[in-house]
Amino acid sequence: MTHPSSESDLDDVFATGPLLHRAPSLQFPALEREPPEVYQLIHDELLLDGVARMNLATFCTTWNEPEVQQLMAESLDKNIIDKDEYPQTAELEARCVRMLADLFHCPAPTTTMGTSTTGSSEAAMLGGLAAKWRWKARRQAEGASTGSPNIVCGPVQVCWEKFARYFDVEIRQAPMNAENLLTPEQVLDACDENTIAVVVTFGQTFTGKFEDVAAISSALDDLQNRTGLDIPIHVDAASGGFVASFCAPDIVWDFRIPRVKSLNVSGHKTGLAPLGSGWALWREASDLPKELIFNVNYLGGQMPSFTLNFSRPGGQVVSSYYNFVRLGREGYGRVQAANYAVAKYLAQGLEDFGLFEMIFSGDPRKGIPAVTWKLADPNTPFNLFDLAEELKTRGWLVPAYTLPPNEQDVTVQRIIVRHGLSIDMADLLLSDFRSALKKLNSRPPSRSLLSDEGTSYNHDAVAAIPSL
Numbered sequence: 001m002t003h004p005s006s007e008s009d010l011d012d013v014f015a016t017g018p019l020l021h022r023a024p025s026l027q028f029p030a031l032e033r034e035p036p037e038v039y040q041l042i043h044d045e046l047l048l049d050g051v052a053r054m055n056l057a058t059f060c061t062t063w064n065e066p067e068v069q070q071l072m073a074e075s076l077d078k079n080i081i082d083k084d085e086y087p088q089t090a091e092l093e094a095r096c097v098r099m100l101a102d103l104f105h106c107p108a109p110t111t112t113m114g115t116s117t118t119g120s121s122e123a124a125m126l127g128g129l130a131a132k133w134r135w136k137a138r139r140q141a142e143g144a145s146t147g148s149p150n151i152v153c154g155p156v157q158v159c160w161e162k163f164a165r166y167f168d169v170e171i172r173q174a175p176m177n178a179e180n181l182l183t184p185e186q187v188l189d190a191c192d193e194n195t196i197a198v199v200v201t202f203g204q205t206f207t208g209k210f211e212d213v214a215a216i217s218s219a220l221d222d223l224q225n226r227t228g229l230d231i232p233i234h235v236d237a238a239s240g241g242f243v244a245s246f247c248a249p250d251i252v253w254d255f256r257i258p259r260v261k262s263l264n265v266s267g268h269k270t271g272l273a274p275l276g277s278g279w280a281l282w283r284e285a286s287d288l289p290k291e292l293i294f295n296v297n298y299l300g301g302q303m304p305s306f307t308l309n310f311s312r313p314g315g316q317v318v319s320s321y322y323n324f325v326r327l328g329r330e331g332y333g334r335v336q337a338a339n340y341a342v343a344k345y346l347a348q349g350l351e352d353f354g355l356f357e358m359i360f361s362g363d364p365r366k367g368i369p370a371v372t373w374k375l376a377d378p379n380t381p382f383n384l385f386d387l388a389e390e391l392k393t394r395g396w397l398v399p400a401y402t403l404p405p406n407e408q409d410v411t412v413q414r415i416i417v418r419h420g421l422s423i424d425m426a427d428l429l430l431s432d433f434r435s436a437l438k439k440l441n442s443r444p445p446s447r448s449l450l451s452d453e454g455t456s457y458n459h460d461a462v463a464a465i466p467s468l
């Protein structure tokens with residue numbers, strides 16, 4: 001029999017220390033505590049967070065191989081910015097940039113500029129800033145004013161609204177149309193001599209659809225021929241870049257289009273890296289203005305820095321390199337194809353309920369592995385927010401939200417199919433949808449019953465949904 005090495009080893013973790021009290025929350029704690037007690041306290045609180053893999057709202061990685069977890073743990077103390085101190089982590093970052101430059105068809109992949117970031121928001125801002133500086137230099141050379149830069153885009157992720165506000169750029173956001181996609185006509189209507197870039201989203205946040213980079217680029221070619229205005233494109237490929245490159249390689253959206261001067265991708269979304277990973281890339285080194293590159297020598301050696309953050313963890317880059325080498329084009333293709341298959345399965349299952357109109361069903365040629373839908377009948381006695389609440393009782397997070405202007409009256413619901421959502425889990429999810437729909441059908445939320453007059457909604461159809 002082994003004996004406890006100290007008196008405190010005898011104590012039950014729940015019968016002593018912090019677990020006998022409410023958790024500190026208002027003042028900085030005065031005393032030290034034993035690590036296992038504090039661990040238990042925090043571990044238990046985090047039970048309330050739910051299960052990340054059942055969060056079908058997020059685009060971000062929620063499943064990692066054990067090797068990734070190990071490399072993350074081994075990199076815990078490495079700061080990516082200390083390139084002199086951790087030269088091999090820096091080398092892995094440089095290799096990743098070259099690999100991505102190759103994947104996204106940079107004309108000179110070995111000399112192009114690119115960097116890891118904390119995610120697509122930071123990468124998007126770097127792309128936007130470079131566009132602003134290039135535009136400013138050109139305008140100054142022409143002796144023209146540089147007072148009112150603008151970006152032109154469709155319904156973008158909030159990072160572009162942040163970019164516009166934080167960096168004093170007007171955002172000209174084309175409203176949502178019935179197709180939910182930015183059109184060349186909308187772009188041409190909004191562009192002028194102060195447009196620093198058109199932002200095209202390749203894997204739209206609201207629906208998952210790809211905007212047509214090639215069509216928008218050729219409209220801008222026409223504009224240039226007619227007016228001389230040469231407006232670059234930044235592609236926000238946060239979630240589309242790491243799927244189309246493998247599953248629909250003939251869609252031309254990246255540096256194959258000369259007008260695309262920069263792009264961002266999220267390592268931590270379809271790139272399959274753990275949270276905290278993004279990438280910004282420029283077509284050619286000259287597309288990243290020198291003014292944005294800072295050289296510092298106080299960490300040893302001369303180091304160029306062109307990110308918004310300075311210190312950042314190194315593990316995300318190390319894990320990205322692991323994924324690129326581990327999976328290659330073949331493996332990424334298989335993982336993403338499996339995700340598309342699950343998206344298709346879910347889309348079919350949802351359509352079979354007969355209640356939903358599909359907006360996007362995860363077609364690899366049209367968007368990312370995602371499914372988006374709305375209620376087919378506006379008289380349905382419950383809405384998609386009610387359905388989302390009902391699914392939450394089983395642990396699923398399937399968000400309902402309204403579309404941006406001009407489609408703000410349309411409520412949609414969306415599932416992002418990520419690495420780790422198997423057909424088996426999709427089946428369980430559909431079964432929970434079925435139960436939720438039956439419950440909402442037999443006991444609709446009372447506010448809806450008040451306005452039930454003249455409904456064409458078919459209660460019998462829901463009642464007839466077979467059980468699993």
Ligand SMILES: Cc1ncc(COP(=O)(O)O)c(C=O)c1O
Nearest residue numbers: 119120121157159205236238266
């Ligand atoms: C199209 C698009 N761009 C940018 C972002 C922001 O990316 P991150 O969360 O990596 O900062 C997202 C996030 O969902 C997105 O969907």
